[in-house]
Amino acid sequence: MVYDFIVIGGGIIGSSVAMQLSKKFKDSKIAIMEKEKSLAMHQSGHNSGVIHAGVYYSPGSLKAKFCTQGNAAIREFCDENGLHYEMCGKLIVATTNAELERMEGIWNKSGENGLERSRLDAKELRELEPNISGLGGIFFPSSGITDYAKITATMVDRFKENGGEVYPNTEVIDIIEHSNGVVIRTLSDKVKKKFECKYLISCAGLMSDKIVKMLDIEPDFVICPFRGEYYKLSENRNNIVNHLIYPVPEPGVPFLGVHLTKSINGGITVGPNAVLALKREGYKKYHISLKDMCEMIGHGGIRKVIAKNLKVGLSEFKNSFYKEGYVKQVQKYCPMLTKKDLLSYPTGVRAQAISNSGEMIEDFLFVNTEHCVIVCNAPSPAATSSIPIGAHIIQTMEDMIQSREASMFIKK
Numbered sequence: 001m002v003y004d005f006i007v008i009g010g011g012i013i014g015s016s017v018a019m020q021l022s023k024k025f026k027d028s029k030i031a032i033m034e035k036e037k038s039l040a041m042h043q044s045g046h047n048s049g050v051i052h053a054g055v056y057y058s059p060g061s062l063k064a065k066f067c068t069q070g071n072a073a074i075r076e077f078c079d080e081n082g083l084h085y086e087m088c089g090k091l092i093v094a095t096t097n098a099e100l101e102r103m104e105g106i107w108n109k110s111g112e113n114g115l116e117r118s119r120l121d122a123k124e125l126r127e128l129e130p131n132i133s134g135l136g137g138i139f140f141p142s143s144g145i146t147d148y149a150k151i152t153a154t155m156v157d158r159f160k161e162n163g164g165e166v167y168p169n170t171e172v173i174d175i176i177e178h179s180n181g182v183v184i185r186t187l188s189d190k191v192k193k194k195f196e197c198k199y200l201i202s203c204a205g206l207m208s209d210k211i212v213k214m215l216d217i218e219p220d221f222v223i224c225p226f227r228g229e230y231y232k233l234s235e236n237r238n239n240i241v242n243h244l245i246y247p248v249p250e251p252g253v254p255f256l257g258v259h260l261t262k263s264i265n266g267g268i269t270v271g272p273n274a275v276l277a278l279k280r281e282g283y284k285k286y287h288i289s290l291k292d293m294c295e296m297i298g299h300g301g302i303r304k305v306i307a308k309n310l311k312v313g314l315s316e317f318k319n320s321f322y323k324e325g326y327v328k329q330v331q332k333y334c335p336m337l338t339k340k341d342l343l344s345y346p347t348g349v350r351a352q353a354i355s356n357s358g359e360m361i362e363d364f365l366f367v368n369t370e371h372c373v374i375v376c377n378a379p380s381p382a383a384t385s386s387i388p389i390g391a392h393i394i395q396t397m398e399d400m401i402q403s404r405e406a407s408m409f410i411k412k
Contacts, residue, residue: 003029005397006184006197008172008211010034011044012148012383013375014203015155016390021201022162024394030164031195032156033186035171035207040152042281043205044383046348048230048261048269050244051075051085051144052381055092056256059112062364066385066392068113071142073387078146081154088262090143090244093125093134093333099248100135106248107138116141131240134333143244145264148383175200175214175372182371199400200372201393206280206351208376212367221353221361221376222299225280225292226255228272228350229320231342233260238267240334247333250312258329270330270342274350275320276306276313283347285320304358353377364389366396370404373397 004025007018010032018032036042051074054067078085094100110117120128120137128139156166167188174185177200184195202211212219233240245260255274262268276296279289296302306313319325327339353361353376364385365377373393382389 001031001193001195003031003195003197005030005199005201006182006195007032007201007203008184009203009205010036010039010152010156010166010168011042011203011205012040012152012155012386013044013378013389014201015039015044015152015159016386017201017203017393018164019155019159019162020387020390020394021397022159022164026162030159031197032159032164032166033170033172033184033195034166034168037169039156039166039168040149043348043351044152045149046283046346047148047380047383048272049145049147049264050090050261050384051087051146052384053090053110053115053140053142054113054381055090055106055110055115055140055143056249057109057113057381058362059109061362062392063362063381063385064113066364066388067381069388070381070385074146074151074384075144077151077154077387081158083146083150083154084264085144085146086262086264087141087144088243090140090246091120091125091129091132091137092140092246092248093132093137094248095134095332097135102248102251103136103138110138110140129241129243129245131336132245132333133335139243145244145262147264151383151386172204172211172214175211177215177369177371198371199397201397202372202374203378204375205378206349208351208374209353212374212376215369215372215374217367217369219367219376220356221365222295222301222356223280224296224302224305224352224354225277225282226350226352227275227277227282227320228348229275230269230271230345230347231326232345233268233270233337234341234343235267237337237341240268240336245333247329258326260330260334269345270326270337271345272348273316273319273326275316277349281349283349299354299356301354301356301358305354305360308358350379351377352379366393368396368400370400373400
């Protein structure tokens with residue numbers, strides 16, 4: 001089977017790329033390959049559903065650029081396709097004087113990113129959110145909530161309407177790039193198949209470094225999985241807050257802390273924490289892969305990250321089993337919540353790229369070859385940013401095609 005473009009990965013980024021490709025290259029033959037039986041089975045279907053405003057991201061970074069563009073684009077897509085979203089706004093709450101000081105950095109950075117925001121003192125905070133306690137806060141009206149699994153499914157519907165094909169339950173086991181394109185070997189229900197394409201885009205999330213290795217490239221990063229555990233508040237607490245409530249992030253900690261998030265489907269979630277998963281797709285505490293563990297322990301970059309964040313990591317691991325510790329993080333700003341208010345809820349697994357030198361890679365990361373664009377790191381706000389990320393990939397692909405055509409013309 002021969003295609004012009006093949007997209008690996010049926011999450012929201014892969015679906016966005018495929019949808020936009022099918023609009024841009026109307027006469028091309030395009031396919032999506034997804035190793036799971038259905039789409040959005042991993043990060044795209046296991047997240048908080050937040051439409052991010054771009055509060056924390058370094059000005060000038062791809063994160064900041066894509067998030068700002070994506071915030072508007074995802075709402076426009078929802079409007080065009082009758083999908084529900086709510087711009088409920090986000091409130092960052094400081095509970096100590098030290099957090100008030102750190103909040104200044106958030107205020108300055110968000111201002112450089114051009115975000116609308118307003119300061120709140122303790123009285124204004126209480127008036128806005130009667131059940132939230134703090135010394136002050138910052139309110140961002142351009143944050144919201146939606147359902148990214150439904151958005152992904154709708155993107156794929158648009159892709160199919162444009163003639164695109166989808167291959168679920170199709171795992172990529174080998175990739176061979178040659179002078180005229182790419183050969184992809186797959187496994188589906190124990191049956192091996194071969195596909196060919198002129199150009200390949202990979203949006204494989206937790207497996208992105210493995211895709212790079214299939215191209216005989218030794219990546220200068222590794223994917224490290226972090227399990228994000230959530231709870232859901234009991235129904236009698238569904239009206240406890242009116243907005244998204246976030247703490248001020250701890251200094252030196254690479255994650256945002258446990259927050260209260262309204263769900264577009266009703267209810268309020270609490271979380272996530274960030275626990276090192278012992279399997280690439282380890283959604284449960286008992287999901288363990290000795291192979292994955294050995295790969296992680298054997299990587300010098302991951303060992304350095306564990307060493308630098310050992311105290312925080314042990315605390316997160318403890319609170320994964322010790323519900324009281326988890327609740328205490330929320331009680332800092334919402335003291336009325338108790339252990340019995342937190343009910344079970346599905347977890348997610350975040351694919352975090354870590355450099356060989358031992359740094360968590362914060363921005364989006366791509367590896368390009370003559371015929372391939374590989375998305376290697378797409379952390380939050382990837383779902384919010386999925387449409388501009390897709391546009392960026394397609395522009396890269398167009399440049400690649402033009403360069404190749406020019407090269408072939410010169411050779412002639």
